[in-house]
Every structure is written in C-alpha cells, then in structure tokens.
Amino acid sequence: MSNVPPPSNYSSSYPPLFRPNSTPTHVVDQDDPTTHNPGSDPLPVIDLHGLNHDAKHTLAEACKVWGIFRLVNHGIPITLLNQLHDHAKELLSLSFESKQALRSGSMSYFWGTPALTPSGLAIATERSPSSLSINWVEGFNVPLSQLSVLQADGDPILDTFRHLLDEYGRHQSRVATTIFKAMAENLNLLGQEKCKSYISPSTGFIRVYRYPRCSESNHNNQASAWGMDAHTDSSVISILNHHDQVGGLEVYKGHKWLDIKPIPNTLVVNLGDMMQAMSDDEYKSVKHRVKANKYDDRISIGYFVFPAQNGVIQSSKYKPFTYSDFQAQVQKDLMTMGFKVGLDRFKLNKAS
Template structure:
C-alpha cells in the first residue's frame, strides 16, 4: 500500500526540522532479536501463575487465542488507514461528536477540545501522532452522511464488543488472583467507559532518534488492549527500553494506573512509549476501559478516589505543570 501524501499530515509534521522532540534518547534500548520478550497468556486456558507474574513484574503481556476474527482486525486497520489518508483539513471537518480527531499530544478530554488548538502548541512539546477517538457507549449518537465514517462506526462497535469480552475475562482472572470482593470488583470495569482510539504515527525523516510518537507515560485505565501493525512500542523494564514486537493475530494487554491502585500496588502500571520510524507509518488501535464514574477505589497505599477524581487531577496537572503526575497525587505518605 502506498504511503500517505504529506497533505494528510498535520501542518507541523510536514516541516523538515532537526528540532529535538520527545524523550531523552540516551537511555539504553534492549534488543531481543530472536524471541518475544513479553510474557504470553492464552485466553482459552489462562495460567493463573503466569498471569500473576506478568502483572506483577511487567504490567504488560501478549494475548493469544483471543477469538477475534482476523478479518475484523484487518478490515479495521485497513479502514483506519484510509481515513488517516484524508487531507488534514478533511479529517478536522469529518470527525464530529461523539467522535473526535486530534494530533500532537493525547487529548485532555474525550472530546479533544484542547487538541483542536494544536497549531498553537510549541513544536518542542509535540508527539508525532494523530488519532481518532471513539467513546463506544455514544457511537449510536453519531450522525454522519459519509459512508466511510458510517462503516468505520460499525467496525468499531463490533470490535468494541470483542474488546469488552476480553477485558472482562482477563479482569476476572486478575480479581481471582488478588482475592478481590466479587461484588465490589464488578464496578471496577464498566462497559460504558470503553474508549477506542486509532492512532497514526507518521513518517518522521528529519527528527531522527529524538522524535517520539508518544512520550513516556502510563495509561490511566484499568486495562488497555492494543492491536498494532508495525514496531515502535517500547516498555521500560529493569532500566532498559524493550521493543514490543508486532506479531500477527496477537494483542498486547497493558495494565493502567487504575489497576495498580485496585491491586494495592501488587500489579504494575507499565511505563511505555512509542518511537517513530523514518521510513514507515504505524497504525495502532487501542481499547481503554475504566471503572464506573462513582466507584471509589480504596487501598492502603492511596487516599480513596474515583476515576473522575483521578481524571480531573490529570487534566489539571497537564494544564499547570505540563505532564501527568498520576497516582503520586493520591499516594499516602507515612509519617516519619
């Protein structure tokens, strides 16, 4: 498939600049050429010991035998690529509530209002990415006369049903490992919070190794489920950045901040980033799921909080200090 034209890129991405972008590139990257570094979990016969080890030591694992038709995975990626190939101006006009289009940095809110002001951003703060955001519970409200967008909506709805099935199965296995109260744990994973995000990481020929598709971060979710078509994702573990390979018909499961808090820090919210490529674009589609809005997360490590409290704190930090502080804002400190 031919690469996208520059007209489909946001204007600042069309510039050829040697400006340093993204994260510190001096940290070592661990290359694992002949094997898959991630723990592998088989959804059809979950090994509780392997799952527990993956969640505690990595906060990320590869899922096989997930039951999603390969045709659905390929159609979703193909259609997302077509939509991303539209001109930048067309994409801004096409995606309306409840869906949203953004670029340059993750959106502060699902509607992406802050990102629509992207042209005013300092190039130093840009992530080399653009994305479509789709809150699954609101997709039925989408009113569009565009057949491509309407078909994309149908694909997202079908894919979202599979994603929540996976998330529920995985979370129930984790809840069993953590010995969580069954009644309480049901509110920790709400289908109404499901969010699908399709990302494109454009070619970035001039930024060299300094560019970052997504800066170093942890997800705010309970679980994130990633479907990627090219390399670029890296996880930080034991002082190294480790490449997470794109292996066909597998998914990457990432534990987020909510899961770390729910587990009382027994599980890890994985620190990760996305590197760009000078020659290839990368498309990824990620599902995020959160607790119910009014569910209080109680832990001996943190002050009681809801996801709404957490989200408000993250948005405030992004506006004031420029980055997400996250769980540290809620962590209890012991008196000396």
C-alpha cells in the same frame, strides 16, 4: 517495511507541523543507549482461551513483574482486524482539513497529544512556547457508548467504520472483562462489593492512532520526534492492536527500554494506573512510549476501559478516590506542570 516514501501528495494528510520541510533538515535519530532489542519477543504470553488455574498463575506473574503481556487466542476474527486496520488507514489518509471536519457525533480528531484532552493542543498552548512537547501522533477518539450517534452523513467509509468499531468494541469488552475477572480472582477481590464498580464496559473507548513517518521533520523546540512520550495509562486495562509490521512500541523494565515487536493476530495488554491502585501496588502500571519511524507510518488501535463513573477505589496504599477525581487531578497537573503526576498524588501520607 518499505523504504520507499509515499507519494508526495500523501503528506497533505499530515497535520501541517508533521509535513516534511521543502528543504530537508536532518534524519531523526531516535537511538537510545538504554534501549535493548532482544532477538525474540520479550513479553510473557497469555492464552485467553486457556485461562485455567495454571494460566491464571502465569497471568498473576505477568501483572506483578511486567504489567504488560501478549494475548493469544483472543477470539477476535482476523478478518475483522484486517478490515478495521484498512478502514482506519483510509480515514487517516484523508486530508488534514477533512479529518478536522469529522469532529461530529461521538468521534473526535486529535493531533500532537495522546488525546488526554478532547481539545488536542489545548494543554500545550496554555503553557509557554519553550515548554511545548508535541507528540508525533494523530488519530480519532471514539467513546463506544456514543457510537450509535456517530454521524456518517451518507459517507460509506465512515458508516462501515462505525459498524466495524461496534463489533470490535464488543469483542474488546469481552476480552477486558475476562482478563479483569481472572486478575480479580488472583487478588481476592471478587467477593468484595467494591469490586463491582472497578471495571465498567460502558466507559470503554477506542483510539485509532497514526504515527507519521519522521525522516524529514520540523524537529525543533516545539515538536518532539517521539510518537508518544513515556507515560503510564490511566485506565484499568488497555488493549493494543498494532496490526501492521511497523514497530515502535517500547516498555520500560529493569532500567531499560525493551522493543516490543508487532506479531500478527496477537494483542498487547497493559495495565493502567487504576489497576495498580486496586491491587495495592501488587500489579504495576507499566511505563511505555512509542518511537517514530523514519520510513513508514505506524497505525495502531487502542481500547481503554475504566471504573464506573462514581465507583470509589479503596486501597491500603492510596486515599479513596474515583476515576473522576484522578482524571481531574491529571488535567490540573498537565495544565500547571506540563506532565502527569498520576498515582503519587493519591498516595497515603504524601502531600497532595
């Protein structure tokens, strides 16, 4: 990581709220007394290539105890990871206005939220100004099922990016379905008819995130210096590729936030709310957050996959629901309460 700031005109690629003040205010200090920084990687490691009987037991323990693990031997070429990261960085370095203009075809640009809605700040602006919590993040959201209609308009960077995303998405679909099959076997779900709709590669999408450096921020009541606030994913499985060496990802375990270091050519896999419900709470949807960096941008690429559109999740712990039901409730809670309640809304014997 370099402590040398980017060229001054580089900040024009940031959303206006994220640009350094002409008069610096202060350096953001995100140190948290509950954060623990172990010397070695704390995550359990799963070898996708060697997912035999013993490895499946290790996978089950990782899902029960952690809800997150590091994946090695995933079979995604390092050249593809390098090219995807380089093109993502190039696109995100465009001017803010140019990125806003890229809202065409299947790709949409967002900033200030984790893209829980396609309208970016729509959630925040519906709430009172005093309750705004804007995350220090921007990026592109790309549903893979609509990738073929992404309009490149003769732009070679965007056209190449589309082809890279297509190849990367096919690899991620393979990885996610392989992991899910192993988890379903561990949970004795595979023989059940309902399991067929529990994961649908057609729902997969990719989010390309950039967390701008935050050494001189407009840090006030309307902006949070957190890249992303603490949350759980709504997915079945989420797969993160943080290719560069800028850290910031933290997971909550044992009443502490653990720092997850970037390790080249590995992926970080975490379980989402849908997987927790499918497992009758045996597996956990892990709480995580992203810390803004004082000196460097952090770029990461996430893949998220969900149940089939009308697939009903049945569980001894929750009322039957579809992902559409869950998504609608999350959006309602965000609009009315300002935060995601999540699975608790669907717990049996609990008020809705």
